[in-house]
Amino acid sequence: MIRKGMKLYSILFGACPKCHQESMYVNKNPYALSETLKIHDKCSHCDTRYRMEPSFFYGSMYVSYGVGIAFAVAAFVVSFLLIETSLIVAFIAIVLTLIGFMPIIMRLSRNIWINLFMSYDKELAKK
Known part of the structure; x- marks a missing residue:
């Protein structure tokens, strides 16, 4: 079970890496393409920049x-090995997967990156 206080929580949900109390992103929906990468300047709960x-x-x-x-x-394994499609269909599945999940991939990458440099702080979360 993933809960607040775990790095994985902040990575998967885009929560503030210090307090896990609010989303870093202006719009939580990654498929709002004009706002996919827009983040707040700082956390309104703990003031983390x-x-x-x-x-x-x-x-x-x-x-x-x-x-x-x-x-x-993952797309290759599912399409080629599990469903047993041809290599061409597996290639198409990979391309469609990367295009379809691009907003999620971009946000996940940012979440992982910021969590490499910041850690959860129980005291800030209680504030």
Whole structure:
């Protein structure tokens, strides 16, 4: 079970990495494409600044590559190995998966990136 206080909670739900009390994102829906990457400047609960420096989230591009590969491998395994489609159909499944899940991949990458640098703080969560 995933609950507040675990890094996985902040990564999966996009919660503040310090207090887990609010979403980092202006719009919680990643498929609101014009607002997919818009984040608040700081947490309204604990005042944690999300952008520690200009261009902080550029590093999440490296994480995005790994997350994208994981999604692609999952699509391949499901389509080619489990459903036993041809390689062409498996390739199409990979492309459609990456396109369809791109907003989620981008947010997940940002969540992982910021959680590499910040940890949950029980005292801030109680504030």
